[in-house]
Amino acid sequence: MTEWFRDERPCTTIAVDDRAVQYGDGLFETVAIRDGEPRLWNYHVERLQTGAVRLGLGAPDESRLRSALTAALGQARAVGSRSVAKIVFTAGQGPRGYRRIDSAETTILTGISQARMPPDTCYRDGVELRLCRTRLALQPQLAGMKTLNRLEQVLARNEWRDESIFEGLTLDTDGRLICGTMSNVFLFTGQGLVTPAITRCGVSGVMRRHVLTLLDSAGIECSVRDVAMEELWSSDGVFISNSQFGVLPARRCGKHSWQPQERFEQLASMVQMSGIEEGPA
Amino acid sequence: MTEWFRDERPCTTIAVDDRAVQYGDGLFETVAIRDGEPRLWNYHVERLQTGAVRLGLGAPDESRLRSALTAALGQARAVGSRSVAKIVFTAGQGPRGYRRIDSAETTILTGISQARMPPDTCYRDGVELRLCRTRLALQPQLAGMKTLNRLEQVLARNEWRDESIFEGLTLDTDGRLICGTMSNVFLFTGQGLVTPAITRCGVSGVMRRHVLTLLDSAGIECSVRDVAMEELWSSDGVFISNSQFGVLPARRCGKHSWQPQERFEQLASMVQMSGIEEGPA
Numbered sequence: 001m002t003e004w005f006r007d008e009r010p011c012t013t014i015a016v017d018d019r020a021v022q023y024g025d026g027l028f029e030t031v032a033i034r035d036g037e038p039r040l041w042n043y044h045v046e047r048l049q050t051g052a053v054r055l056g057l058g059a060p061d062e063s064r065l066r067s068a069l070t071a072a073l074g075q076a077r078a079v080g081s082r083s084v085a086k087i088v089f090t091a092g093q094g095p096r097g098y099r100r101i102d103s104a105e106t107t108i109l110t111g112i113s114q115a116r117m118p119p120d121t122c123y124r125d126g127v128e129l130r131l132c133r134t135r136l137a138l139q140p141q142l143a144g145m146k147t148l149n150r151l152e153q154v155l156a157r158n159e160w161r162d163e164s165i166f167e168g169l170t171l172d173t174d175g176r177l178i179c180g181t182m183s184n185v186f187l188f189t190g191q192g193l194v195t196p197a198i199t200r201c202g203v204s205g206v207m208r209r210h211v212l213t214l215l216d217s218a219g220i221e222c223s224v225r226d227v228a229m230e231e232l233w234s235s236d237g238v239f240i241s242n243s244q245f246g247v248l249p250a251r252r253c254g255k256h257s258w259q260p261q262e263r264f265e266q267l268a269s270m271v272q273m274s275g276i277e278e279g280p281a
Numbered sequence: 282m283t284e285w286f287r288d289e290r291p292c293t294t295i296a297v298d299d300r301a302v303q304y305g306d307g308l309f310e311t312v313a314i315r316d317g318e319p320r321l322w323n324y325h326v327e328r329l330q331t332g333a334v335r336l337g338l339g340a341p342d343e344s345r346l347r348s349a350l351t352a353a354l355g356q357a358r359a360v361g362s363r364s365v366a367k368i369v370f371t372a373g374q375g376p377r378g379y380r381r382i383d384s385a386e387t388t389i390l391t392g393i394s395q396a397r398m399p400p401d402t403c404y405r406d407g408v409e410l411r412l413c414r415t416r417l418a419l420q421p422q423l424a425g426m427k428t429l430n431r432l433e434q435v436l437a438r439n440e441w442r443d444e445s446i447f448e449g450l451t452l453d454t455d456g457r458l459i460c461g462t463m464s465n466v467f468l469f470t471g472q473g474l475v476t477p478a479i480t481r482c483g484v485s486g487v488m489r490r491h492v493l494t495l496l497d498s499a500g501i502e503c504s505v506r507d508v509a510m511e512e513l514w515s516s517d518g519v520f521i522s523n524s525q526f527g528v529l530p531a532r533r534c535g536k537h538s539w540q541p542q543e544r545f546e547q548l549a550s551m552v553q554m555s556g557i558e559e560g561p562a
Binding site: 001002004011012013014015016017018019020021022023024025028055056084086088091095096097098099100109111113134135137138139140141142147148149150151152153154155156157158173181182201 | 282283285292293294295296297298299300301302303304305306309336337365367369372376377378379380381390392394415416418419420421422423428429430431432433434435436437438439454462463482
């Protein structure tokens with residue numbers, strides 16, 4: 001269950017003429033809360049602000065986002081040591097039509113829920129992936145952002161019901177590997193670590209950014225570039241990243257399986273030491 | 282102002298955990314109401330039902346849509362001889378995550394507002410168009426449907442504020458002409474009438490379908506195919522179609538202008554005679 005707040009007050013509804021409802025005109029962030037504090041907060045705020053500007057909405061002040069979050073965390077009943085805050089930022093209410101009105105006030109919703117962590121075995125033995133049939137369209141104007149237009153992810157995630165499959169990987173319409181429905185993906189190859197460029201589609205995850213920053217600080221190269229689907233099968237190993245679970249190794253995708261990678265163990269330690277607590281106990 | 286109804290009761294809000302709010306997980310129709318009756322109703326119902334099935338939602342019964350509409354029209358205060366009913370169909374409420382739950386009940390909202398008709402001069406002298414910078418991504422899995430993921434249209438429509446420009450045309454990311462932000466487009470060429478295929482992106486409008494059906498009945502050929510942007514400039518004339526205003530000739534787009542077309546006059550008469558009353562007085 002999620003407890004929702006509008007700005008600083010509890011809410012269960014949103015105005016029907018909010019542009020989020022009518023057009024998906026907005027963005028969201030899913031922030032990991034650990035012991036009451038938002039994790040990778042600056043990255044979340046930066047992505048939301050950059051996205052808002054790209055959509056032609058004014059960037060919300062950090063202080064407004066932070067007040068809303070603090071108020072929500074202070075009032076929510078379900079906050080444990082690990083929770084999730086979903087921040088929804090919308091273009092606000094407006095009359096019929098795609099054209100925004102100049103006087104519109106943006107809406108901020110914050111939803112607090114218990115974190116659902118993957119079992120320990122996922123961190124130790126790796127997770128099972130599948131390759132989704134749903135493809136991501138090439139749309140550089142929206143690439144990287146976590147907009148409220150998420151039908152591609154909805155279609156991809158609803159391709160399977162098998163609980164043993166943890167995540168689905170998606171290709172773009174040209175067949176390049178891009179990301180998971182709710183995660184980013186990294187490949188260990190003979191030429192080193194690789195992660196797909198998020199320039200035409202896909203979401204530029206905050207945990208992806210954190211991992212790339214850690215790797216950079218450690219002097220470990222990670223190539224950010226276009227990745228053909230075939231490279232997935234020829235890679236030595238794969239892991240996925242996400243703001244909630246941190247990093248998780250993949251043990252198989254469809255019929256293809258990967259052996260555990262020592263390189264992943266090293267990376268996972270680095271990630272844990274950086275304050276991302278999730279990992280094998 | 283729009284008066285909203287949820288199923289058969291007035292409403293001003295929607296549950297914040299409705300998947301329309303969170304993911305744009307749904308569809309809509311904008312139905313012209315003339316003297317209390319929905320126009321081209323069967324086409325609207327068919328598009329909505331086909332879209333719902335394509336999105337993996339069950340198709341809503343025609344009777345459920347019709348009851349909701351009748352109840353809304355019966356209760357709305359603002360219904361004149363010409364109004365607009367916006368029907369929003371969503372995947373319903375659900376927990377966090379892209380995966381839909383099997384027990385979800387879909388939501389139907391109906392919004393009634395006064396029609397805003399273009400002035401008579403638009404029908405007589407034609408409207409001014411612009412070419413939008415925003416491109417439509419190639420996504421065959423969503424093409425043709427009027428989903429609640431409308432950020433491309435929002436971005437395109439917010440490129441201009443100049444009230445003298447009636448509509449913006451959009452190209453796909455490969456540079457083909459597709460449609461307007463809220464209309465479909467037809468070209469008179471030396472080889473006859475042409476309208477862009479809506480197979481990779483764009484909305485397959487009900488008035489476009491009505492016009493194509495009328496043309497077919499009259500034995501007038503209209504080619505439905507890929508249209509390069511250059512064909513817009515080399516065409517003899519252009520018109521746009523939409524469920525509310527019917528058909529409107531274009532007199533210019535940017536620096537390019539078109540002369541009035543006798544062929545358009547003939548078509549406009551056919552459309553008017555078919556029961557689409559809008560047109561030059």
